[in-house]
Amino acid sequence: MPGPRRRRGRGAPEPDDSGLPSGLTGPVDIPDPPPPARLPRRERFRKGVRSAVATAAGLPRVLRLCWQASPWATVMLALLTVVVGLFPALTASTARLLVDAVVHAVEIRASHRPDRADLVLPLPGSPHLATTSTTRVVFWLAVTQFVVYTVSEVLTAARSIVQRVLSDRLSLTVSTMVVAKASQLELSFFEQSESYDLLQRAADQGTRPFNTLTTFFGLLQTLVTFASMIGLLIGLNPWLGLIVLVAPIPAFVVDTRYGSWTYARSRWTSPVNRRIMYLQRLLTTDNDAKEIKLFNLGPYLVDRFRLLSANYNQRLRELSIRRQLAELGWSLVSEIARSGSYLYVALQAAAGALTLGDLTLYGTAASSVQGGVSSMLSSLTQMYENNLYVDDLYRLLAAPTEAELQAARAAGRAGLATAEPAGGQPGPGVAPPPRRPADDTLPKPSRGSALALMKPSPWTAGGPPPKPIPRSVVEAFTPTPLPVPLRGDVVFDHVSFHYPGTDRNALVDVTFEVAAGETIAIVGRNGAGKSTLIKLLCRLYSPDEGRILIDGVDIADVDADVLRSQFGAVFQDHVSFQASAAENIGLGQLDELEDRPRVEGAGVAGGADEFIRELAQGYDTSLGRWFGNGVNLSGGQWQKVALSRGFMREARILVLDEPSAALDARAEHDLFARLRALATNRTAFYISHRFSTVRQADRILFLDEGGITESGTHHELMAQGGQYAELFSLQAAAYLDDPAGATAPTGEAGPTRLPPGAPRRPGRGPDPRPR
Numbered sequence: 001m002p003g004p005r006r007r008r009g010r011g012a013p014e015p016d017d018s019g020l021p022s023g024l025t026g027p028v029d030i031p032d033p034p035p036p037a038r039l040p041r042r043e044r045f046r047k048g049v050r051s052a053v054a055t056a057a058g059l060p061r062v063l064r065l066c067w068q069a070s071p072w073a074t075v076m077l078a079l080l081t082v083v084v085g086l087f088p089a090l091t092a093s094t095a096r097l098l099v100d101a102v103v104h105a106v107e108i109r110a111s112h113r114p115d116r117a118d119l120v121l122p123l124p125g126s127p128h129l130a131t132t133s134t135t136r137v138v139f140w141l142a143v144t145q146f147v148v149y150t151v152s153e154v155l156t157a158a159r160s161i162v163q164r165v166l167s168d169r170l171s172l173t174v175s176t177m178v179v180a181k182a183s184q185l186e187l188s189f190f191e192q193s194e195s196y197d198l199l200q201r202a203a204d205q206g207t208r209p210f211n212t213l214t215t216f217f218g219l220l221q222t223l224v225t226f227a228s229m230i231g232l233l234i235g236l237n238p239w240l241g242l243i244v245l246v247a248p249i250p251a252f253v254v255d256t257r258y259g260s261w262t263y264a265r266s267r268w269t270s271p272v273n274r275r276i277m278y279l280q281r282l283l284t285t286d287n288d289a290k291e292i293k294l295f296n297l298g299p300y301l302v303d304r305f306r307l308l309s310a311n312y313n314q315r316l317r318e319l320s321i322r323r324q325l326a327e328l329g330w331s332l333v334s335e336i337a338r339s340g341s342y343l344y345v346a347l348q349a350a351a352g353a354l355t356l357g358d359l360t361l362y363g364t365a366a367s368s369v370q371g372g373v374s375s376m377l378s379s380l381t382q383m384y385e386n387n388l389y390v391d392d393l394y395r396l397l398a399a400p401t402e403a404e405l406q407a408a409r410a411a412g413r414a415g416l417a418t419a420e421p422a423g424g425q426p427g428p429g430v431a432p433p434p435r436r437p438a439d440d441t442l443p444k445p446s447r448g449s450a451l452a453l454m455k456p457s458p459w460t461a462g463g464p465p466p467k468p469i470p471r472s473v474v475e476a477f478t479p480t481p482l483p484v485p486l487r488g489d490v491v492f493d494h495v496s497f498h499y500p501g502t503d504r505n506a507l508v509d510v511t512f513e514v515a516a517g518e519t520i521a522i523v524g525r526n527g528a529g530k531s532t533l534i535k536l537l538c539r540l541y542s543p544d545e546g547r548i549l550i551d552g553v554d555i556a557d558v559d560a561d562v563l564r565s566q567f568g569a570v571f572q573d574h575v576s577f578q579a580s581a582a583e584n585i586g587l588g589q590l591d592e593l594e595d596r597p598r599v600e601g602a603g604v605a606g607g608a609d610e611f612i613r614e615l616a617q618g619y620d621t622s623l624g625r626w627f628g629n630g631v632n633l634s635g636g637q638w639q640k641v642a643l644s645r646g647f648m649r650e651a652r653i654l655v656l657d658e659p660s661a662a663l664d665a666r667a668e669h670d671l672f673a674r675l676r677a678l679a680t681n682r683t684a685f686y687i688s689h690r691f692s693t694v695r696q697a698d699r700i701l702f703l704d705e706g707g708i709t710e711s712g713t714h715h716e717l718m719a720q721g722g723q724y725a726e727l728f729s730l731q732a733a734a735y736l737d738d739p740a741g742a743t744a745p746t747g748e749a750g751p752t753r754l755p756p757g758a759p760r761r762p763g764r765g766p767d768p769r770p771r
C-alpha cells in the first residue's frame with residue numbers, strides 16, 4: 001500500500017515529552033507526574049493481582065540472568081539462604097532451654113534439693129533418661145548456644161561473600177548485555193529521546209536484577225524462619241500468633257504504593273537526569289572546553305547544572321521522606337500490637353501460667369514473626385519495584401537488532417507474514433511492495449511498508465516489552481553474498497528516505513548509476529541530503545522506498561558487516577580516538593591494527609604520515625590528552641588521521657564526506673590527487689563544498705532539497721548554466737575578487753561569462769566562500 005507523501009521542507013524536531021526540548025535552556029523545575037487514575041476497588045484489586053503475577057513471572061528471568069552470571073554462586077546463595085533461615089528458631093529454642101535450666105537451678109538452690117537434672121536423650125528405642133547436675137546442663141546449653149551463634153555468624157558471612165561475588169558478576173553481565181545490545185541496534189534507535197532514556201535507565205539499573213534475587217532469597221529465608229517460629233508461637237497461644245501476623249499488613253500497602261510511585265518518578269525525571277549528564281559532559285570534556293571558555297558559558301552551565309541537580313535531588317528526597325514518614329506511622333501501629341501481646345505474655349508468666357523460658361521464647365518468636373511478616377511483605381514490594389526496572393532492561397534487550405530488522409524486512413518484501421513485533425515492524429497482513437529483480441531497466445518500485453519499519457518505536461515509551469521478531473523469520477533469512485571480487489558499480493534506484501521522528505524527506509526519489517572506478521563528487525547546499533545519501537549507501541539507514549544496488553545486489557539483502565567491510569569511509573564528524581597515532585589509523589582495519597607498514601602506508605595515503613613522523617614518538621605518540629600525556633592535534637591534522645583510517649582498508653568503495661573541511665588548499669589538492677591515484681579501480685564518492693576540487697571528479701551530482709537536479713562533468717554542468725554553474729562562478733568570483741561573480745572559469749578553458757539568462761538564485765546553493 002502506498003505510504004503518505006511526505007512534506008518537503010525543514011523538519012521540525014518532535015516535541016520532547018519532558019517539556020524540556022533543549023538540553024541547555026527551559027524550566028529547571030520538574031513537574032509532578034500526572035496523578036495515577038483513581039480506579040474502582042474491584043479494578044484496583046485486579047491490578048494488584050496482575051502486578052503480583054507479573055512480579056512472580058519476572059522471577060524466572062532474573063534467575064536465568066543469575067545463572068548466566070554464575071551458576072555456582074546462585075546455587076550456593078540459595079542453599080546458604082535456606083540454612084541461615086533455620087537459625088533464628090534454633091537460637092530461640094536454645095535460649096528458652098537455657099533460661100528454663102537457669103530457673104530450675106535457682107529453684108533447686110532455693111529449696112536445698114540435691115543438684116540433679118534428668119535429661120531425655122533422643123536415642124533409638126525407648127527414651128533414655130540420663131541424670132546430671134543442673135550446672136552442667138546450664139554449661140552445655142550455654143556452649144550449644146555459643147556454637148549455634150558462631151555457626152550462624154559464619155554462614156551469614158559466607159552468604160555475604162557469595163552475595164557479593166554474584167552481585168559483581170551479575171552487574172558485569174547486565175552492563176555487558178546493555179552495551180552489546182546498544183552496539184547491535186540500528187542507528188534509527190538512537191534518533192529517539194525515549195530510546196536514550198530507556199538505554200540510560202537500563203544501564204543505570206544494572207544492580208536491580210541482583211536486588212530482585214537477594215530480595216527473593218531474603219523472602220525464602222524469612223519464610224523458613226517464619227514457618228519455624230510460627231510453630232513455636234502458635235504452641236503458646238494461637239490468638240497471639242494471629243495478632244503478630246496481621247499487624248504489619250498496613251505497612252505493606254504503604255510500601256507497595258510508594259514502590260510504584262518511586263518508579264513513576266524515576267521515569268518522569270529520567271529526561272532531566274539525561275540533561276544533567278549532558279551538562280556534566282559539556283563542562284568536563286576538552287572538546288567542548290574551548291567554546292565554553294570563549295563564550296564564557298561556564299558560570300551559566302554550572303548554574304544550570306546545579307539548579308537541575310538540586311531540583312532532581314530534592315524531588316527524590318521529598319519522595320523518600322514521604323515514604324519514610326508513612327512507613328514510620330504504620331510501623332508504630334505494628335509496634336503497639338507487638339508490645340500489647342508481649343505485656344499479655346509477661347502477665348501470664350507472672351501469674352505462673354507460663355515459664356520464664358516461654359516468655360523469652362515468645363519475645364524472640366513474636367518479634368521474629370512480626371519482623372518476618374513485614375520483611376516478607378516489603379520483600380514483595382521491593383520485588384515489584386525492582387521488577388519494573390528489570391522490565392526496562394528486558395524492553396531494551398527485546399529491541400530488534402539491526403540483523404533482526406533486516407530479516408523482518410526481507411520477510412516483509414517476500415510477502416511472508418511475520419508476527420507483529422512492536423515498534424512498527426511488519427506484522428501479519430502487511431502487504432509489502434513487490435521487489436523487482438535487479439536489472440538494467442530499473443522501473444520505479446511502488447511505495448511500501450518499509451516506511452513503517454523506521455517509525456519511532458512506541459514500546460520505548462513504556463508498556464509491555466515488545467514481541468520479539470520470531471526466530472523462524474530471523475533464521476529463514478539468508479544474506480545474499482556480494483560478488484567476489486567486487487567491481488564497485490553502484491545504483492540508486494528511486495530512493496526516498498526520511499529520518500525517524502521527522503516528517504520531511506531527506507532524500508526524494510534519488511536515481512543514478514555509477515560505474516566501477518568512477519570518482520563522483522556530490523555537491524549541494526547545506527542540508528541538501530549529501531551526507532544522508534552516503535549514510536544510506538553504507539546502510540547506516542535503510543531507504544523508505546527504492547533500492548540501492550552494488551554490483552547488481554540489493555544492499556538490503558547483504559550482511560551489514562560484509563557490506564561495510566567493502567567501504568573505506570571518512571565522515572564529516574569523524575571520531576578522534578584518545579589513543580596512539582598508529583591505533584587511530586589501524587582501527588580502520590581492526591585485524592591489521594598491529595601491521596605497522598600497512599598503518600604507515602595508510603598514513604601516507606591520508607596525508608598524516610609527514611606530521612606524525614615529526615611527533616616525539618612518531619606513530620606511537622598518544623593523541624589527545626584524556627589518558628597519559630598525549631599531544632593535541634589541529635583540526636586539519638585530526639582530519640588527516642581520520643582520512644588515513646579510511647585508507648586502511650582495501651575497500652572497493654571510498655566514501656569521503658567533506659574530508660577537506662579542515663584541510664588547507666594545498667592539503668586538499670594533494671588529497672584529491674592521491675585519491676585519484678588510489679581510486680583507480682575503486683569507486684569513490686566525494687562530498688565537498690570546494691568547487692576547485694569538485695571539478696576534477698569524473699562526474700558531479702548536484703543535490704537540492706533531497707533530489708538530484710543536475711548531473712554531469714564539470715564542463716557539462718558549466719555549459720548547462722544551472723545551479724552548479726552559478727555556485728561555481730560565485731565561488732570563483734570570490735577568489736578572483738570579482739564581487740559580481742560574473743566571470744566563471746570553466747575547466748581548462750579559463751574564465752568565461754555565465755551563459756546569458758543563467759539562473760541566479762541568491763542565498764541558495766552551497767556556501768560559496770572560499771575555504
Ligand SMILES: Nc1ncnc2c1ncn2[C@@H]1O[C@H](COP(=O)(O)OP(=O)(O)OP(=O)(O)O)[C@@H](O)[C@H]1O
Pocket residue numbers: 010011191499500502506524525526527528529530531532533572
Ligand atoms: N539524524 C538526523 N535526524 C533527523 N534529521 C536529520 C538527521 N541528519 C540530517 N537530518 C536532516 O536531513 C536533511 C539532510 O541532511 P544531510 O546531513 O544529508 O545534509 P548535507 O547535504 O550533508 O548538509 P551539509 O552540507 O550541511 O553537510 C537536513 O534537513 C537535516 O536537517
